[in-house]
Amino acid sequence: MTIRKFHPLRIGLAICLAAGVAMSADAAEDKLTVVVTDEPKSLDPCDTDLSGNSRILHNNITEALVNLSPKDGSVVASLATSWRQVDDLTWEFKLREGVTFHDGKPFEASAVVAAIKRAQDPALACEVGLATLKGVKLNAEPVNPTTVLIKTDVVEPILPNKMSAVDIGSPATPTDGKTRSPAGTGPYKLDAWTPGQSVALTAYDGYWGDKPAIKNATIIWRAESAVRAAMVETGEAQIAYEIAPQDGTTDQDQAFPNAETSLLRLDAQVAPLDDKRVREALNLAIDRDGLVGTIFHEDAQKAMQVVPPSVFGFNPDIPVWTYDPEKAKSLLAAAKADGVPVDKEIVIYGRIGIYPNSSESLEAIQAMLADAGFNARLEMLETSPWLKRLLKPWDKDRQPSILQTQIDNAEGDAVFTLPNRFTTDGNQATIADAKLDKLIADGSKATGDERKKLFQEAFRYIAVDAVNIAPLFHMVSIARVAKDVNYIPDVQAGNEIKLKSISYR
Incomplete structure (x- = not known):
């Protein structure tokens, strides 16, 4: 299928989208506003494994x-x-x-x-x-x-x-439930979390390390890339994350690898996705080359596994999927002949704002799947209902599904990715495979070359034998930074804002 090329949006349009919020031409030097894609699910110190929580908490509050x-x-x-x-x-x-x-x-x-x-x-x-x-x-x-x-x-x-x-967190953190008022040791303390609006932080005078240059930081969220970009342009915010390629066209926009890998998680436990031929057909139906430079950033790299090459255990010998819709149709036909219900509706669950053009990417993929003979329906979700699809427990009588997600691994070792997503009792795993369980368990205990070998085998097994994912891209992000702000995002910027490192020129 043909994918329409995006064109840069006029900044005037973006400013109109952002209307209704007070704007300032010059930010006071003791204040900083950062705009992200969505509200955190939690600000409890034990919930930093979700990037939306971590970017506010980690090394800021806790x-x-x-x-x-x-x-x-x-x-x-x-x-x-x-x-x-x-x-x-x-x-x-x-x-x-x-x-x-x-x-x-x-x-x-x-x-x-x-x-x-x-x-x-x-x-x-x-x-x-x-x-x-x-x-x-x-x-x-x-x-x-x-x-x-x-x-x-x-x-x-x-x-x-x-x-x-x-x-x-503080030893006074409650033990009988999650907290919305974390007390940490970080350079900033929580001032207020106004649900649906913002999180306000204030520099902690008693901080043990170097004091932050900016006293007051506010994190707000807007779903639309053009709105986030416009907020920096007008001075309403000083830093905006996850700017879409079509909006990131100025010298204020900084592109950087973000340690995230985008993928589709296939529910391999529900028909027709419980048939390997159907899962292979789904991968063959996606034109990844057509998505690069159009919907995804031109520097995004096609992925075959869920970690980037920088991660210990990455397997360089797994080829990426080719685009072959005719072979996909043939596999579906063979599965149908054997009684697999390939015509059954499969719902694609997307998350609004998970990355720039997240909805557009799934609209394109849905059309590709339809061209190959799949009956797929797209449903875009806000973060909370999406998380219910991401994490167990799930309804045993659930509809066959594909979940849009992405996995970050800035920690550098495959153990931070594999166990909870690909082992039978993993809280995100849609697969139960004893051989894969053993590979991951053995790799987690091993060291050195043996650890690398076992993790590489696990990634090959997921890609070639299990095929319970449709890997898409090792991602590149764009952050827009105001001209008077000193800030260079690094590979950890997807889950850590590092407010202490930011200053005005």
């Missing part, structure tokens, strides 16, 4: 024991100043002294113990517990106020990497 360098993924100090492996199942972390939480409580080993216990509490269903910490049980013990031991029930060779995702 911090982890360690961080990962955006340059090479190496582990660097944060709330912990050093760490070492005591034995196969035990790690020791030395904690930074003189740190306080926003509520005045001291940062000590007991706070780390409480945060780790809370993150793994099944009753809370914390995102970090369901994803990053899946498959390993952590037991934290205080040695003294500045030393904590973290013991695992299985060998965990990259525990420090995993701890970069575990943000530490």
Whole structure:
């Protein structure tokens, strides 16, 4: 099929779309407004595995024991100043002294113990517990106020990497439910979360590190790329994320690889998608070359697996899918002859604003699938109902579905991607495959070349044997930055705004 080329929108149109909100020509130097795509689902410290939450919380309100360098993924100090492996199942972390939480409580080993216990509490269903910490049980013990031991029930060779995702909230954080008022140790404290409107942050005077240059930061959300872009143009915002290619045409627009991989998750447990031929046909029906430079950024790279080449375990020997609608039709015909209900309606669930042109991308893919003989209906969802389709539990009698999603891996190791999405008990997995479960479990325990080999086998198995995804692209993002603002987005910018690093010229 032919895909229409986008043309840059006139800035006047975008300004009209943004009308109704007060605008200012010059931003005061103690204020910064950042516009993102959608509202966070949660501001609980244990929910930073979702990027919409993390970009506001992580290293702004709350911090982890360690961080990962955006340059090479190496582990660097944060709330912990050093760490070492005591034995196969035990790690020791030395904690930074003189740190306080926003509520005045001291940062000590007991706070780390409480945060780790809370993150793994099944009753809370914390995102970090369901994803990053899946498959390993952590037991934290205080040695003294500045030393904590973290013991695992299985060998965990990259525990420090995993701890970069575990943000530490105040020990006063409730244990019987999620909080909407997080108290962390970060450079900013929460001032107000006005549902449906904004999150306001204020610089924390007692911060242990370098003080942020800007005292007050406000995060707001707008679904339309053109509106976000126009808000920077008019001075209503100073930074806007996820600018669509057709809108990112000025010298203020900065393109950068964002560690995200876009894909379609296929529900391989419901007919007709439970037939491998149907899933292969779906992949063959998508013209990925036609999507690049039109709907997706011209620098986006076609993907065959759900992590970019920078991730440990990436398999360079998996070829990308070719566009072959005739072969797709042939596979569907063969499946139909065997009694597979290929004519059954399949719903495509999209998420509004998950990335620029998210709706347009699915409209194009829906048309491609129809050309190949699929009966697909598109349904675009806001974040909350989309999350209900993303995360278990699901209705056993559900309709066959395809889910638009994307996976980020800025941590640099495949273990941050595979377990919760591709193992039988994973909270996002639509597949149950004992062989794949074993590959992922064995790879998670291994080190060095053996770890890489097992993860590469797992990615090959997903792509060639399971085929429970339709990988699309390793993504490129565009951020629009006001001319008087110092800010260069890095590979982590998709899930971390890093407000402390921003200043006015």
